[in-house]
Amino acid sequence: MTSLTLSGLLRHAVVAALFLTILAPARAQEVSISQGGTYTDCDYFFVDNGLTAGDASPNVDYTMTFCPDLPANPVINFYFNLCALGAGDTLFMWLSDAAVGEPDGVYTGFDLQGVDIWSQMDDVVNASGCITWQFTSDAADNSNWTAEVTCEEPCQRPEANVVTTIDGEVETVPLQICVGEEIQFDGTGSTAAEDFLIATWDWDFDDGATDNSGPEVTHSFDEPGAYNVQLFIVDNNDCPNGNLVDHLILVSTPTSFEGTTQDLQICAGEEYEVNGVAEGITYDSTPDVDFGGGLFIPDDQTQCFSSSIVFTSFNSGQVVETADDIENLFINFEHSFMGDLTITFICPDGSSMGVHQQGGGGTFLGVPVDNDATPNVPGTGYDYFWSPDATNGTWEDNAGGTLPSGTYESAQPWTLLEGCPLNGTWTVEVCDSWGSDNGFIFDWFVNFEPSLYPDPIIFTPQIGVDCDSSYWSGPFIVDDGGDCNDIAILPGNQGVFEYVYTATNDFGCTASDTMVVTVEPAPEVDLVAADNWCGVPVGLTATTQDVPSNLNVEWDWETTDGVLAPGGGNNSSATATIDGLDSPVNVTVTMNLTGGNIDECLASATVPVGLYAPPVLGPDEELYGLCIGDDHILLPELPPSDWPLEFTWSSDLGGTLGETGSALTVSTTDYYYVTVSMAAPCIGEDAMSFNVNFGPCAIETIPNLFTPNNDGENDAFEIEGLVNSGLGPTLTVYNRWGDQVHYEQDYGNTWSPDEDELSESTYYIILDFSNYALPLEDIEHNGMINAVGDGFRYVGPLQILRNRN
Missing domain, CATH: 2.60.120.290 (Spermadhesin, CUB domain)
Structure with a gap:
C-alpha cells in the first residue's frame, strides 16, 4: 500500500496510475x-x-x-x-x-x-x-x-495515541512552542488488536523530518510554522493504523522589532527618548502537495489492489455529514472490459461505497490497448466522475461500446459514506475478477465540498504591553514610561553603552534587540568680545573643542539689545559682531551638536559687551566780563572717559589752532570751537563753542594811603581793578606846595617811591582816565571824581607812610 500526506488546504489528491495487466492465462x-x-x-x-x-x-x-x-x-x-x-x-x-x-x-x-x-x-x-x-x-x-x-487473519487496524510533553509537563494541542524548543512525543498509549503487537513506529513531524526509532521521541522545529505531527504504526499482522493523531504544533514566528530605536549617537547630559516596539509576525499556512509514487497492479484474480491517500488538512473530528459533503469521486481510467471490475472507495473508518460492481460486459473504459501481445502498454484514460447529484445512471446503465467521459451515479448509495472521518486514509480498491483483459488507472481523487476545507492556519504571537512582557535594560534609564517600552535615558558621561530590549510572547518565546548608544561628551563653548563698543562693531569669537568628525555644530547668537550680525562658523569656532548699542548688553552664543542621532545637544556662553561712551560736551558757552589783558582758560565740560580722546581747537579769527590738549588759554575776544573725538578706531565725537569777550574792567577802589617800605605789603600805589581793566590812566602827583613830584602815563600800579624820592607826607594826586564806560558812583574813593569826555578825572589826597605802625 502506498500513501501520501497532503499538508495545507487540498481540494483533492492525485495518485499515480494503477496498472491492471494480464500476466497469465485465465482460470476461474x-x-x-x-x-x-x-x-x-x-x-x-x-x-x-x-x-x-x-x-x-x-x-x-x-x-x-x-x-x-x-x-x-x-x-x-x-x-x-x-x-x-x-x-x-x-x-x-x-x-x-x-x-x-x-x-x-x-x-x-x-x-x-x-x-x-x-x-x-x-x-x-x-x-x-x-x-x-x-x-x-x-x-x-x-x-x-x-x-x-x-487464508490469513484480516487486518484489524491498531490505533495510534500520542501524549505531548515539554520538560515533563503534559501539553494540550494545539501546542505553542518556540523555534528549537524540544518536545517529547510519547506514543506508548497506542494499541494493537488483541494478540498483536505494534511492529513499527513512524513519526512524521510535517517539517520534512521523520523518526522511526520507537514509541518515544524528542523533536524540535527549526522554522516557524504550523506542523501537524502524525504517528503511523503498523502491527505484526502488517496492519497500519487508520486514525490520525493530529498533534498540531504552532511554532512561534520571530518577533519583529521594527520601529524600535536603533543604535544611537547622543551627547552626555541630554535626555533622549528610546522607543521599544515588539510585535509578533503573522504566520499564514500555504498549501502544498506531496504526490505519492506509482502502483503496479497485475492481472491477478486472487486479490484486489488499492491505493491510498492520507488527508490531514481537515479539522479534527470533522466527518461527512451528508452525501452533499462530497462533490465527486474521480478516476482517470482505461480498461478493455468493464464487466469484470469492482471499484470501491473506502473511508478512514472502514466504511465503503462501491461505485461500480461489475456489469457492463465488454464495454471499453477510455481507449485501451486491446492486444494481448502488448498487455503492458497503457492506452488513453478517460476522466470518470461519480457524484451524488448525477442523474444519468451508473456505468452499467450506460454500457456499450466505449463509456464516455463524464459524471455517473454510484452503484451503491452515498449514505454508506455518511459519518466517515475526513482526515485519515482514503482508499480506492479495484478488483479484476476475470482474465484476458488489462487496463490502467492513471490518477484519482476525492473531491470534497469546498466549505468543508478549513481556513488556512493563521496565527500571530501576541506580546503584552506591560513590563512583564517587554522591557529595556541598560544604564542611565531615568523614566520607564510606565510600560517599560518607551523610556528616557540621560547618560551622565561619555562612553559606549548597550541597551537591550527584551520581549516575551504568549508562546513563551523570548527575543531581544540590542541598541548600542555612543555617548559623546557634553560640549563646552567659550565666548570672548574683542572690546567694548565705541561706535564700531565689536568682534565676538566663540570656540569649542573635540567635536567628532561625523557631527556638526550649529551656532545661534542672541543679544539683549543692539544689532547682532553672525559671521561664519565651523565645528571649532564661530564669529559675530555687535553694533548700535545704547547701553551695555549681554551676548549669548549657543552651540548645538547635531548628527548621528543627536537632534539637540546644547552648550552656551554669555559675554557682556560694555560701552566706551562717546564724548558728550556741555552746551555752548558765552563768556563776558573778561578783562582785557588777562588770560582765560577754556576747559570743556566732559564726563570721565575710558577711551582716549582727541581735541581739536579752532576760532573764527585764528582758524585751526595748534592746541590739542583738553584746555585752551585765550586772551582775546573771539569765537572759539572745540571738537572732542574718540581715538581710532572709535568714532564718537562732540563739539561746542565758546563766545569769549574781553573788555575793560571796573575800578573798584582808589586808595588814599600806601606804605612803600619794602615789607611786601602795600608797597605800591595800587588802584583796585586797574590791573584787569587795561585802562592805563595818567598819574600826576603833587606835594603840599603844589609841586609835581611824579608823573606817569598808562599807570599799571607799579609806583613805589623810596625815601630818597619822596618823604613820608601827604600828597595830592590826579588820575586821568581817557575811556571808562562804567558807573563812576561804583568807585570807592576819598577824593573827587568828575566825568571828562569818555573818561573821568580823580583828584584826591594820598598819604605816604614808611612805618605801618
Missing part, C-alpha cells in the same frame, strides 16, 4: 455459493450465483462451506469489498464446517459492505478454520456481492 477465480458442498482453497473471490456478470437469482436457498488449505493454524477470511443484499435477501454465517445450530451472523442490506469475516473472529474456537454460508432470496433478483478470500 470466482467461486459461486451455488456450487454447494465444501470448497478448500485460498486466494479467490466468493460471489453470488450471478457471478460478476449479474445479480443473484430470485427464490434460491444455497449453502456452502469454505475451508482453508492450511493444515496448521487454519484460518480463512472473507473481505466483502462489495455486498448489496436486496430487501428480503439474507446471508447466514456459521463459524464452523457445517450449518448447525443458530448462525453466528445474519446479514442483510449493506451489513457486510467492507467487512471482514474470519473463522477465528470473536474469540470463537474453530478448529477446522472453516466458515459456512447460506443465502436465501425472495422473488426479486437484486442482490450481489464480491468477497476476497484469503
Whole structure:
C-alpha cells in the first residue's frame, strides 16, 4: 500500500496510475455459493450465483462451506469489498464446517459492505478454520456481492495515541512552542488488536523530518510554522493504523522589532527618548502537495489492489455529514472490459461505497490497448466522475461500446459514506475478477465540498504591553514610561553603552534587540568680545573643542539689545559682531551638536559687551566780563572717559589752532570751537563753542594811603581793578606846595617811591582816565571824581607812610 500526506488546504489528491495487466492465462477465480458442498482453497473471490456478470437469482436457498488449505493454524477470511443484499435477501454465517445450530451472523442490506469475516473472529474456537454460508432470496433478483478470500487473519487496524510533553509537563494541542524548543512525543498509549503487537513506529513531524526509532521521541522545529505531527504504526499482522493523531504544533514566528530605536549617537547630559516596539509576525499556512509514487497492479484474480491517500488538512473530528459533503469521486481510467471490475472507495473508518460492481460486459473504459501481445502498454484514460447529484445512471446503465467521459451515479448509495472521518486514509480498491483483459488507472481523487476545507492556519504571537512582557535594560534609564517600552535615558558621561530590549510572547518565546548608544561628551563653548563698543562693531569669537568628525555644530547668537550680525562658523569656532548699542548688553552664543542621532545637544556662553561712551560736551558757552589783558582758560565740560580722546581747537579769527590738549588759554575776544573725538578706531565725537569777550574792567577802589617800605605789603600805589581793566590812566602827583613830584602815563600800579624820592607826607594826586564806560558812583574813593569826555578825572589826597605802625 502506498500513501501520501497532503499538508495545507487540498481540494483533492492525485495518485499515480494503477496498472491492471494480464500476466497469465485465465482460470476461474470466482467461486459461486451455488456450487454447494465444501470448497478448500485460498486466494479467490466468493460471489453470488450471478457471478460478476449479474445479480443473484430470485427464490434460491444455497449453502456452502469454505475451508482453508492450511493444515496448521487454519484460518480463512472473507473481505466483502462489495455486498448489496436486496430487501428480503439474507446471508447466514456459521463459524464452523457445517450449518448447525443458530448462525453466528445474519446479514442483510449493506451489513457486510467492507467487512471482514474470519473463522477465528470473536474469540470463537474453530478448529477446522472453516466458515459456512447460506443465502436465501425472495422473488426479486437484486442482490450481489464480491468477497476476497484469503487464508490469513484480516487486518484489524491498531490505533495510534500520542501524549505531548515539554520538560515533563503534559501539553494540550494545539501546542505553542518556540523555534528549537524540544518536545517529547510519547506514543506508548497506542494499541494493537488483541494478540498483536505494534511492529513499527513512524513519526512524521510535517517539517520534512521523520523518526522511526520507537514509541518515544524528542523533536524540535527549526522554522516557524504550523506542523501537524502524525504517528503511523503498523502491527505484526502488517496492519497500519487508520486514525490520525493530529498533534498540531504552532511554532512561534520571530518577533519583529521594527520601529524600535536603533543604535544611537547622543551627547552626555541630554535626555533622549528610546522607543521599544515588539510585535509578533503573522504566520499564514500555504498549501502544498506531496504526490505519492506509482502502483503496479497485475492481472491477478486472487486479490484486489488499492491505493491510498492520507488527508490531514481537515479539522479534527470533522466527518461527512451528508452525501452533499462530497462533490465527486474521480478516476482517470482505461480498461478493455468493464464487466469484470469492482471499484470501491473506502473511508478512514472502514466504511465503503462501491461505485461500480461489475456489469457492463465488454464495454471499453477510455481507449485501451486491446492486444494481448502488448498487455503492458497503457492506452488513453478517460476522466470518470461519480457524484451524488448525477442523474444519468451508473456505468452499467450506460454500457456499450466505449463509456464516455463524464459524471455517473454510484452503484451503491452515498449514505454508506455518511459519518466517515475526513482526515485519515482514503482508499480506492479495484478488483479484476476475470482474465484476458488489462487496463490502467492513471490518477484519482476525492473531491470534497469546498466549505468543508478549513481556513488556512493563521496565527500571530501576541506580546503584552506591560513590563512583564517587554522591557529595556541598560544604564542611565531615568523614566520607564510606565510600560517599560518607551523610556528616557540621560547618560551622565561619555562612553559606549548597550541597551537591550527584551520581549516575551504568549508562546513563551523570548527575543531581544540590542541598541548600542555612543555617548559623546557634553560640549563646552567659550565666548570672548574683542572690546567694548565705541561706535564700531565689536568682534565676538566663540570656540569649542573635540567635536567628532561625523557631527556638526550649529551656532545661534542672541543679544539683549543692539544689532547682532553672525559671521561664519565651523565645528571649532564661530564669529559675530555687535553694533548700535545704547547701553551695555549681554551676548549669548549657543552651540548645538547635531548628527548621528543627536537632534539637540546644547552648550552656551554669555559675554557682556560694555560701552566706551562717546564724548558728550556741555552746551555752548558765552563768556563776558573778561578783562582785557588777562588770560582765560577754556576747559570743556566732559564726563570721565575710558577711551582716549582727541581735541581739536579752532576760532573764527585764528582758524585751526595748534592746541590739542583738553584746555585752551585765550586772551582775546573771539569765537572759539572745540571738537572732542574718540581715538581710532572709535568714532564718537562732540563739539561746542565758546563766545569769549574781553573788555575793560571796573575800578573798584582808589586808595588814599600806601606804605612803600619794602615789607611786601602795600608797597605800591595800587588802584583796585586797574590791573584787569587795561585802562592805563595818567598819574600826576603833587606835594603840599603844589609841586609835581611824579608823573606817569598808562599807570599799571607799579609806583613805589623810596625815601630818597619822596618823604613820608601827604600828597595830592590826579588820575586821568581817557575811556571808562562804567558807573563812576561804583568807585570807592576819598577824593573827587568828575566825568571828562569818555573818561573821568580823580583828584584826591594820598598819604605816604614808611612805618605801618
